[in-house]
Amino acid sequence: MAEGWVEFLQTLLPFILVGFGAQIIDGALGMAYGVISSSLMLALGVPPKAASASVHAAETCTTAVSAISHVLHRNVDWKLFWRLMVPGVAGGVAGAYFLSNIDGDLVKPWIQAYLVGIGLWLLWRGFRYPPKPRDARFVAPLGLVGGFLDATGGGGWGPVVTSNLLIQGSAPRYTIGTVNTVEFFLTLAISATFLVHLGWETFTTVTIGLLIGGVIAAPMGAWVARHVPAKPLMIMVGFILTLTAGYGALRSLALIG
Template sequence: MSASPKDIINTVTPDTSEGNQLFPVFLKLNELHTVLIGAGNVGLEKLNAILNNSPLAKVTVVAEVVSHEVYALAAKYKQVNIHERLFTESDLEGANLVVVATGNESLNNYIREVAHQHNLLLNVADKPSLCDFYLGSIVQKGDLKVAISTNGKSPTVAKRLKEVLNDNLPDELDTTLQQMSQLRNTLTGDFADKVKKLNEVTSILVEPKADISIRKNFNWLIWCSIIAAIGITITAFWLKNPDFQSFVETVSPTFYYFLVAGFIFAMIDGAIGMSYGVTSTTFSLTMGIPPAAASMGVHLSEIMSNGIAGWMHYRMGNINWRLFKLLLIPGIIGAVLGAYLVSSLEHYSMYTKPAVSLYTLILGIVIFKKAFKGKHKKADKKIKRISLLGFGGGFIDAVGGGGWGSIVLSSLIAGGRNARFSLGTVKLSRFFIAMVSSVTFILMLSHGNHWEAIVGLVIGSALASPIAAKVSNQISTKAIMVSVAVIVILISLYSIQKFIVKVL
């Protein structure tokens, strides 16, 4: 006959004088029935802790008085039941765990006695001596969870440690965890071989900082050498080769403006993962490029970068193919329709330019808000209208020269989709969206395509692509987002102001 939890508790008396004797476990609360007694402020805190860690946990709340906040929280979870009445022993029938938050000492002692008679483990809020287990502070980064226990000595210290770990453990740890899981599933051989391979892969996590610093400096040295070599070569051609100098002088200055602009905008996009379309389009409109030609330049320059990014995500297994199919066809239809519409209105560019500038102004404000906005809480339900989202994203992207990433990706993540798979899927689908939009623009715009600006944008962004990722970790994302937002807002307002002055 196996020992019950009560027997274990009564026969094994922990000696707390010899340190923390607790044995950490992670419970599958979604497969257990938890009874919570008490529904005031402390009860609300306990219920929040249970549901935040296990949203499918079955919980029965019993309390003489139930707060409005507890009712509001329980309304979001169908498996949570509330009984507003006095506690009775029958409430523990079918229970697996008991959590007490009454603040009534005599009632707490009675519940503990009854719980042990039913061989149940219980936790009593703020009463370590009555607890069979403690609810530790939890740090979560995706599938990674770290539980903190102070052996009931100081919940405040546990809370502070939680804050420290939350601030210092990067969110990218979940991405690492998912990739390690995929790698583990592909490994062959015996257990020892698998452990050896995983140790090799994860050695970077404990690599001495000095070695990492040396390697980073060496990488920077390589890139600086490449850039210096290119600069020296171009200078030599300029000084020693008259034909090259003559060729360069015949090229329109617009090409060089867009070459530099494309490089800068691609570097910004590499640092924060967004804003290439809106910054490039805003700059193009300010330089006098019509909306259709500006959007075509942006999409042409994005074909290669998104193709490479999509291929890399495909190789890493970061594509949700069902999501990809739902996004692709509607996105292509929306992109073709948007490209056709803005190209057809090319003769009315003096009117369409302020409309697109208004769009970029809105995007600039959105970027500015995102820079100061905290992390989104995970949505209760995933976004469902994927096809409509793809169509709207493709259409707006073609009309405004950008927005596929900021609209579609942000909507998917805010709607509860996995960030890593959403990013990979959006990047791969973006390659096809950019390609189809570019073809439509080329077919529709038979003349006046401003190729010097388009080619400059394409080459500039291509030159920046290899080194953009290298600098992404060296610059403050918030600082860049604020800078981009301010620039886009000011340039958009300037373009709109010019239109108003011209009309008046």
């Protein structure tokens, strides 16, 4: 019995560490939990379907707390919320359905390439931080694409949607609050879609580990946000994501051992 528990904890530990690190970064930047978690789990050998399903199941809890906090602090632009939520959920459900019905080995290199792209984008954003203000024009198409990419890549809603809206000139407070509030409904819809198509067996040790690590790290993210400047942190995240996803992509294509 004791040996079984030790083996279970040894299996659980890597995913606790992944959830912990990803939540620290997300708490500081307001984004990147999904893409960091997915990139590291794919590097650990977790199949794309299980990685994305587990990330979104864990995020359902963390985004619920975040959404309640933003609503209570009146950080939500409800007009923007509805413009993002409907197409975002539609894109997320479509992406989860697509990923559930395709061979994981076939799609894995493309997911890794997408994560490399997000990493390079964060690097570019980091070196150009803060962005120049512009008028926000594209909201619904952005929500649709962001939701689809978030489901298929295991993350990306924050980097894609938040970054784009900020670049377009949206107010940071309401942009971050609204996008994070929408994310709860997005992750809930994506998790439900994975549950219908993949079953409960998809949510296993990976999900438990991510939840434990995320819960432990959640209070620390605010401390990191307060003491670490956003620019070097964003550059660091972009570098880590590009490196891990790039390595995974090369392994998926059998270009390295």
